[in-house]
């Protein structure tokens with residue numbers, strides 16, 4: 085028996101707080117369980133009443149003579165702890181606490197919730213909530229609806245968890261209108277005990293669930309989520325609405341990676357996490373329904389070649405535009421298909437894809453044309469558009485398609501641009517019908533997501549490689565910096581850090597002031613770059629703090645003297661250039677292509693790694709991608725390919741490609757560094773100069789900041 089079975093497949097339920105008041109939540113839950121014909125034993129608990137809802141009521145859970153698997157608690161907050169204690173003593177294994185007023189309300193609530201957690205752990209109980217919406221399991225042997233949503237659910241093969249109760253109710257209502265049925269619904273509430281990850285694990289092997297939906301407001305254990313979701317999505321699709329897309333990170337950042345993360349909002353971390361886990365993220369509840377419809381009623385396509393069959397040009401053009409923009413291709417129909425279509429259709433019809441049969445087409449045309457298209461080996465999926473003209477019945481068309489879609493193992497999406505009444509009639513006449521949309525764009529979005537999911541299923545996961553590195557020396561270095569009360573690493577320290585992880589750096593010497601520079605100038609291997617050492621200065625070039633291609637000791641000293649004056653003049657008001665200025669003399673790395681590799685630390689998600697075009701392009705084009713480490717070898721390659729400027733790395737106008745495999749390895753090594761060293765707050769390698777030969781690649785500028793010590 086699974087530990088969550090007592091919650092999700094209980095054989096007996098006590099409703100504690102089963103109220104006599106019509107319209108109250110406790111009464112509604114009891115009513116809903118009866119209405120949905122729960123298959124187990126049901127016990128109302130109410131010390132004030134002998135009977136509730138024509139059933140014998142018990143004064144407490146412990147006074148129930150039979151065993152109780154699950155208690156649904158709907159009593160006022162202060163009555164919850166003694167009820168839980170009573171349940172524990174009775175040997176109840178599962179609790180659903182509907183009552184609100186816990187950690188969502190403040191300090192006192194938080195304290196009570198923590199106590200609740202301790203109490204259930206003490207008795208080995210599992211709990212959903214508090215402050216939750218309840219559970220549904222439509223399985224014929226259980227048939228439990230313990231929510232207070234006004235409509236009864238349809239049964240289906242979709243499991244849905246929601247971190248928002250109110251939205252959960254709304255979704256259940258709309259789902260019914262759209263003929264979408266569920267295997268399970270769980271309103272998670274405050275997640276004191278049972279988490280989203282627990283439910284994912286439960287549904288992973290559940291034979292009655294083919295598709296998982298999540299409404300997420302926040303992630304709990306992100307690493308664990310990624311691990312679990314990555315595995316599940318290889319077998320079952322997960323669709324997630326994650327709210328909070330526009331939340332802007334207000335943190336001050338001292339690195340490009342930090343600044344770019346902050347500018348785009350913290351949500352990029354959620355994006356990265358979901359993408360790496362194979363979870364399909366949607367932006368709105370509307371989109372969630374569009375995709376749910378498409379995913380739940382269709383097989384996976386074998387490829388991205390779409391055929392469109394229509395009786396009107398406009399919607400087919402809109403569908404085509406959206407399809408192409410979302411990565412689908414219009415199928416190139418075989419000549420046999422075109423000939424057969426030509427034989428069936430009037431001369432004014434178009435027999436190329438999109439196939440426009442013209443307005444007068446009824447079922448006698450739709451059926452054979454759809455069949456011909458589905459038979460074509462070049463067609464992976466079919467979208468059938470019907471704009472109802474007078475005299476032709478939309479239901480007739482859909483019924484014809486229904487017969488066809490089970491014959492071929494290919495997705496068939498319908499678009500019927502008809503009024504609401506048509507959809508109501510469709511649900512009544514044909515429950516469990518095929519995916520029918522009102523608008524072509526919604527159908528295409530769903531189909532494109534289905535195809536993206538196919539690609540994820542086909543893609544190997546890759547491997548997180550472990551390189552031989554000097555982790556201990558790197559950790560000692562960071563500890564030493566901390567010990568000295570600093571959070572920023574000097575250039576030599578940052579270089580040493582990268583070298584510990586096998587990432588080559590540009591040869592660099594440091595001079596504390598002009599005198600020291602003069603002493604070492606004779607031994608320098610030219611050409612070099614001279615850089616001012618000004619702590620906290622992000623844009624050195626603009627501040628006059630960089631001079632390239634210096635070829636002699638004399639040029640070096642002249643440049644340094646000028647730089648000292650220039651930087652001080654531009655930053656006269658700033659305390660950061662008080663006292664003598666230091667210098668870096670660095671090997672002049674020429675002719676490579678500049679990329680940026682960075683990391684930042686998100687308080688909720690942990691570290692994120694970033695890759696993009698570097699140097700001046702970073703801020704101009706914002707052409708960067710993020711991943712949650714540890715990244716696999718395949719993810720490293722994907723990061724490189726995903727930036728818009730990828731072609732520059734591949735080589736344009738006869739330029740040779742940079743060593744992409746070597747660059748991917750640098751990203752993997754960097755990811756290992758970030759994973760190994762939790763002290764890091766932000767880090768930029770910008771630019772990392774990359775060349776056609778891996779051995780030439782060099783980290784040029786490196787910035788490393790450690791987390792504040794608590």
Ligand code: COA
Nearest residue numbers: 101103104109129130158159160182183184215216217249
């Ligand atoms: N054991 C069993 N029953 C008890 C009890 C106990 N220890 N203490 C009280 N009750 C009974 C009461 O007698 C009452 O029944 P009655 O109406 O027949 O007299 C019933 O429990 C409810 O108590 P009441 O004081 O009327 O509370 P309420 O119905 O106004 O509110 C909650 C109770 C749980 C609904 C309310 O506190 C709450 O949390 N509401 C928000 C719920 C919510 O939104 N959750 C999140 C959803 S996403």
